[in-house]
Structures are given as C-alpha cells and as structure tokens.
Amino acid sequence: MSIATIEISISALQHNVNVFRKLSPASQIMAIVKANAYSHGKNAIASTLDRVVDYFGVARLEEGIELRKIGIESPIVLLEGFFRHDDPRQLVDYNLQTVIHCIEQIEKLQATDLSANSLDVWFKLDSGMHRLGFRPEQTNAYFQQLVDLDCVKKPINIISHFSSADELNSAQTLHQIATFDAFINSIADQSLLGKQSIAASGGILAWPMSHRDVIRPGIALYGVSPFSYNESNKATAADLGLKSVMTFKSEIITVREHKKGESLGYGLIWQAERDTRLAVVAMGYGDGYPRDILANTPVSINHRLVPIVGRVAMDMMLVDLGPTATDKAGDEVIFWGNDALPVEKIADHSGMSAYELLTRLTERAKLRYVD
Numbered sequence: 001m002s003i004a005t006i007e008i009s010i011s012a013l014q015h016n017v018n019v020f021r022k023l024s025p026a027s028q029i030m031a032i033v034k035a036n037a038y039s040h041g042k043n044a045i046a047s048t049l050d051r052v053v054d055y056f057g058v059a060r061l062e063e064g065i066e067l068r069k070i071g072i073e074s075p076i077v078l079l080e081g082f083f084r085h086d087d088p089r090q091l092v093d094y095n096l097q098t099v100i101h102c103i104e105q106i107e108k109l110q111a112t113d114l115s116a117n118s119l120d121v122w123f124k125l126d127s128g129m130h131r132l133g134f135r136p137e138q139t140n141a142y143f144q145q146l147v148d149l150d151c152v153k154k155p156i157n158i159i160s161h162f163s164s165a166d167e168l169n170s171a172q173t174l175h176q177i178a179t180f181d182a183f184i185n186s187i188a189d190q191s192l193l194g195k196q197s198i199a200a201s202g203g204i205l206a207w208p209m210s211h212r213d214v215i216r217p218g219i220a221l222y223g224v225s226p227f228s229y230n231e232s233n234k235a236t237a238a239d240l241g242l243k244s245v246m247t248f249k250s251e252i253i254t255v256r257e258h259k260k261g262e263s264l265g266y267g268l269i270w271q272a273e274r275d276t277r278l279a280v281v282a283m284g285y286g287d288g289y290p291r292d293i294l295a296n297t298p299v300s301i302n303h304r305l306v307p308i309v310g311r312v313a314m315d316m317m318l319v320d321l322g323p324t325a326t327d328k329a330g331d332e333v334i335f336w337g338n339d340a341l342p343v344e345k346i347a348d349h350s351g352m353s354a355y356e357l358l359t360r361l362t363e364r365a366k367l368r369y370v371d
C-alpha cells in the first residue's frame with residue numbers, strides 16, 4: 001500500500017558539485033556512490049555525473065562492474081580494494097582502479113597473471129584511523145613491493161582516510177595529515193608518487209589543507225552535512241551552501257476524527273489531550289523510516305510541521321493534524337529534504353546518523369528524478 005517516494009533533484013546534485021569546485025578549484029572530484037549512492041540510486045547518479053566528475057568511488061567490485069555495464073566511462077575506484085574472493089583479472093577486464101591496503105592483496109596480485117601496466121592502484125596509508133591501510137612503519141617495504149609489480153601502473157596514487165574530520169577541535173586530523181606528509185616525504189623516488197587523496201566530506205568542508213589532488217565527497221555530495229546535528233550545533237548542509245538532493249515523501253491515506261482521551265496505534269503509547277483530526281500516512285519502517293523516532297518528530301504537510309503520534313508501524317504512521325485541519329487523503333507528506341525539515345534534524349530525532357538514515361531506505365521506497 002505504500003507509495004513512499006525518494007525524490008532526487010538533479011539540479012541540487014549539480015549545484016553541490018559546483019560548490020566543491022569552488023571550494024577546492026585545484027582538486028579533482030571523486031564522487032562516492034557506494035551503498036546505492038546513499039540510497040539516491042547509484043546508476044542514475046553516476047550517469048548524471050559521468051565525465052562531469054573525475055572519478056567514482058564504490059565499496060565493492062560488483063558495484064564497479066555494474067557501473068561499467070551501464071556504460072559509465074569515468075575512472076572508478078574500489079575504496080576497499082578487491083576482496084579475497086574477488087578475481088583481480090576482473091579489475092583489468094572492467095577497467096577498475098583498486099585501493100591496496102593489505103599484504104593479502106599484494107600477494108594475490110603477485111600470484112595473478114596480469115599484463116604489464118594494466119592496473120591503476122591507490123596505496124592506502126593508515127594515517128591514524130586504524131581500519132584499513134599500511135601502518136607508517138610498514139609502508140616503505142610494501143610500497144616497494146607494489147613498485148616491483150609489473151602489472152601495477154606507475155606512478156602509484158596515495159590515499160588515506162580521516163577518523164575524526166567531523167570533530168573541528170580535534171588534533172587527530174592534523175596528526176593524520178602530518179603522518180601522510182611524512183610518508184610522502186619518505187619516498188626517495190618522488191616520481192613514483194601519483195595523486196594524493198585524503199579528504200571525504202568532513203575534510204572538504206572543514207580542513208582545506210587536506211584537499212590535495214582528489215577530494216572524495218560522499219554525504220555532502222547529496223547535500224547533507226557530515227557534522228552531527230544536535231543542541232549545540234544546528235548547522236545543516238544548507239548552512240554550508242549545499243542543497244538537499246533527496247526529498248523523502250509519501251501521502252495521506254485517509255483523515256479520521258479522534259476523540260480526547262483515546263489512545264492509538266500499537267501499544268497505545270499516545271493519548272489525545274483534545275479532540276483532533278489524524279492523518280494515516282503511507283510510510284513506515286518497511287520503507288526505512290525509523291521506528292524508534294522521538295515522540296513529536298515532525299513531518300511537513302501543506303507547508304506546516306505536524307507531529308507523528310504513536311508508534312511508527314511497518315506500513316503506516318499516524319500524524320496529529322490538529323482539530324481545525326483541512327488536509328485530506330492524497331495530500332503530500334514530506335519526511336525530510338525541505339528547508340524546514342532537513343534530514344540532519346530527523347537523524348538527531350532518531351538517534352542515528354544521517355548516513356545511516358539515508359542508507360537504510362528500502363526497495364519499497366521508489367526513486368524518482370526531477371529537474
């Protein structure tokens with residue numbers, strides 16, 4: 001019954017790309033389209049930005065292959081590289097660039113017969129996140145092993161990732177940049193060094209010295225702030241000059257009278273303090289809307305904010321329209337994505353990050369592209 005819609009504004013997407021070009025005119029852009037482009041539809045986003053941006057970044061080999069199969073021509077980088085079960089020959093067959101972050105990957109390349117200079121790689125330095133990448137004291141030996149591999153194209157690109165770029169007062173980011181630069185300076189033959197890339201959305205917006213050759217916007221590309229939104233920071237991506245790409249919406253199924261003192265929904269967790277009118281809305285956790293949302297979280301109906309009441313169910317939620325409301329079945333309901341209702345705010349109400357809120361939208365919510 002749900003008619004949940006993920007509406008995607010192509011012009012907002014293009015606006016955000018232009019913001020990054022102005023913020024960092026000397027850098028190339030790697031648009032991150034992993035996790036189905038944060039639920040914005042990987043194939044459509046990549047088709048729109050193909051040869052507009054300089055690279056695409058994905059998390060899995062399958063995502064890269066799919067982009068090639070639909071005809072994407074820009075360079076594509078596997079941010080986590082190929083996995084144990086992947087065949088590195090597919091990287092060459094589909095013209096995919098890979099991050100190299102661990103010894104198992106180097107060994108697999110050594111054991112695979114690939115033609116000379118056939119593979120573009122990004123050597124990943126663990127500059128302090130301690131997730132993927134070579135530790136600073138290991139880097140020179142492993143970098144040399146990559147240099148010695150015939151199949152690896154030279155120069156070799158260098159990539160790293162920040163753990164805390166969203167913490168504006170943290171010394172960690174400066175420490176990571178210093179570690180990155182120490183590695184760069186430690187390479188005797190500088191002609192072996194290709195492009196440098198460190199900054200994702202947080203680095204792009206808060207740490208200009210990290211921009212380097214290639215910036216990697218993910219969440220900010222979609223017009224959402226990477227910084228947490230809370231009582232002490234109410235800045236959204238709009239305050240940073242970005243435009244929200246997604247509007248998440250549905251419609252009213254029916255409007256009903258509700259009497260003072262009556263409770264409603266599963267568990268009857270909300271009780272009306274006055275006679276009122278309720279909207280039954282076609283949206284639930286089966287579409288990806290969080291079930292555990294704070295009481296009184298608003299939705300937008302006919303240009304005003306009205307509260308969700310009771311428990312969000314799989315396919316429906318209830319909204320208190322107020323006693324004098326004139327809203328009717330079929331009217332549009334917006335859950336996030338307009339200026340009054342940024343996704344950052346709903347994330348704060350849900351106890352989740354905006355990243356999680358976006359990526360957990362389900363297949364039942366249908367993508368639609370406008371302007």
Ligand SMILES: *Cc1c(COP(=O)(O)O)cnc(C)c1O
Nearest residue numbers: 032079161200201216217218219
């Ligand atoms: C996901 C990811 C990004 C994008 O991160 P945002 O915070 O969404 O901008 C960039 N680089 C790497 C390596 C990633 O995994």
